[in-house]
Amino acid sequence: MGLGERKSVQLATRIPAELRRRAKLAAVVRDVTLQDYVIGAIEEKLARERAEESDGASGAPGGRRRPLEDDACWRVPPALLMQVG
Numbered sequence: 001m002g003l004g005e006r007k008s009v010q011l012a013t014r015i016p017a018e019l020r021r022r023a024k025l026a027a028v029v030r031d032v033t034l035q036d037y038v039i040g041a042i043e044e045k046l047a048r049e050r051a052e053e054s055d056g057a058s059g060a061p062g063g064r065r066r067p068l069e070d071d072a073c074w075r076v077p078p079a080l081l082m083q084v085g
Helices: 017-029 033-053 070-074
Strands: none
Touching: 017 070
């Protein structure tokens, strides 16, 4: 699916200058825009994590948290809940 076929939103994030330079170089070598390169990289990472989850992998590499189910971003962590009463 090409970029023109999907709804896009802006993602503003800061990354190290060297990482941006390496990503830009990789995009140029592959004859794609930096935007398309980053979109592809994120899609590949998410697909790989989903495959690891379905294979029953325990824990994410590097000690990072595993992604939660789609609606999990709306849940409030228990530590942040205020106790009333």
